[in-house]
Amino acid sequence: MATILVACSVFVGIGFVADFLLGGHQYKQGDWLINTLNQPVRRGPMGSTLIWLSDQMGVGLLEITILVQLGLYLILPITYWRLARRADFAPSALLLALSPAMYFLLWAAVAGAAARKEIFAIAALLLIGLYIVERRSWLLVSATVLLAVGAWGHLVNVMVLPIAAAVLAMPIVLQASHLREPAEVRGFARLDMAALVFLATNGGVATLYAIVYSSVPSVSAICAPLLERGLGPEICDGAISWLTLNSAKGAPLVADRYSSYSHLTRSFLMMFFGFLPLGYLLARLPKEAFQAPLTRGRAIAIIAALSLPILPLYLVAEDWERWIAFHVFCATVFFLLSLHLDLIRLSPRLERQIL
Template identity: 35%
Template sequence: MTASLGKRIGWLNTEGLLRLWLLVLAPLSYLFFVYNLVLDYRAGGHSWKQGDWLINGQNGPVRRSFAGDVILPMSDALAMDPVLLVIVVQVVVVALVYVLSLRLALSAGGAAPLILALSPAFFMAFWVTDPLGSARKEMLAFAALLLFAQGVIRPSLVWTALGCALFLVAAAAHEALLLFLPVFWGVLCLAPGTPGARGKVVLLSLTSTAALLLFLSAMGSSRVEDFMTVCAPLLERGVAEHMCQGAIRWLEYDAVHGFDFVYSRTTPELMFWFLLAYAASVAPFAYVAYLTDARRLCAALIILPFLLFLPLFAVSTDHGRWISFHVFAAFLLFAVAIRLGRVRLVRRLNAFLLTGLFVAAQLIAPMHVRDVYFGGPVARVWEEARALLP
């Protein structure tokens, strides 16, 4: 009777349990994300999580200032705390990322996209494991890619255009997000001959040109001599001074300083744990590739995103975030390929191996600054819950 009921409701088989895990993880992860934003607001904001969004060019051209140049006038017009306005934007954009990711994973069909979500670097888990790695501008690129992917799958030029427009916002907000541009082309290459493909190629070509121009413009003002010129407009609006000690202060440094900083803090022990966490993060993708009838394509969908974000590892110690970039891009490409029938599972799932992947994700997970956290998102939530108890 239990087996019959399990078959009827679809939760007591392997795929059903994977689906259940994702449907539990997603809302809890989002609520945890919002909870941490509330803590940020009560502390007057976080110098990286909100500070990065408040970089502005009110006193002269500054790279990464687009978000701040939009938010500050809006906060003035609304008579609203700039930090609170940033948090509202973050809550809305991340909600879009969660909804579209769930839609993509569940609509692709089968267990493969659900297995990929077991990765400890998948954003739903990663942002819980280390909240300091969340609420950053990459959420704009994530949302843009998800919108674009919906436009390719449906197919719909409107969704595609929305994704392209949001990506230009992302590229203007942070020049490093240009590295996501080839992922858009990868999505398009997975859907040759679909209705409206020619129009999407033209649209993405125009978007690529505009994004490259934005990148060149950012490189023209790559360094700030005194971070207080960026901080001053915030202080005038009552923003706490500590907000200038993170992303804003880092504007004084260039890529050479970043490289030296990474090199000076590289040790064999750190590299060991970093590589172990990376292996745990990509293991679900390797397993899905093994299960499919398109191993070469799957290998390309794993390796090419890694190569895209490889330069970031040399200039910043935010290695966990760079792993999450890789994992998100690979997840999106896999899900689109599966949804379009380019990749199919031809081998049976192994419950023992899946359990191992889940346990590995809980045992060791990447932190945003080249470190590991033992316990993954489950342990992090438990730790936070215990701290709230009397």
């Protein structure tokens, strides 16, 4: 497993090096450099912070942006590897995690997706999963910081809060079902509740800010600080250019693109093959593999419910493959924790049947 995770990380790292050599990518770095130095705009506080760090540290703006992105990305394979090991992966579960359904490979296949801002939510959910497994408070604190910061960069990091709450609730559901002793599970402790209340408050303020300052008449004021710091004008041709559109204007563009049969077909195929390994595994598992209160039907319902919070993004954002990858990721985290919490048991006999 470690070899494949390292290989995927190297592949993504090469992409970051290419971005640096080309002077920055209009989406991969451009989205992060939306700023409020000249006027308030949604997603701007994060870019303003990166500009401030660059100025204070005397490091180039592109360099500091890529270093932050790379640091965030490295959380993913390290945390996932630890979570998978603690789940005592059986062979079929290992095949599932390393299949094209897993987000590492999906992100490698989607140009630029490894550097988009849902990386905050991805890393935070993995840290929360590891927090449930290892019961270390700093893991939840770290996840809370990531989601709080990420909320000011992209609202997907606010939409993910119900998913984070659902993940935190898994142990308490077991305790309520009298299937675990209190000492053996991690319920909604004070830190859990404090983190969720803080994130809900922070997310509400970030959402209100994004609604009030949803668009700008021209991106020249956003681009000016970037050009002054040595970046080329092409950095403004991607994510920054979308700032002239609010959700009401962006939705028709999305509808027009996906009225094309080819785009719809590609998205359907990504969804189908993305969920195929997990769907196959859940279909092949016999009834006795699911432990109360989890059943096959409930597992499918939970996976479907985990997809609901970010569905609005399909209406206003063109890159559906990112949201599909996120659905598959959430399902995989649920599967990992179900193994760890003994909600799904894979005996050697079941392994042979599945494989």
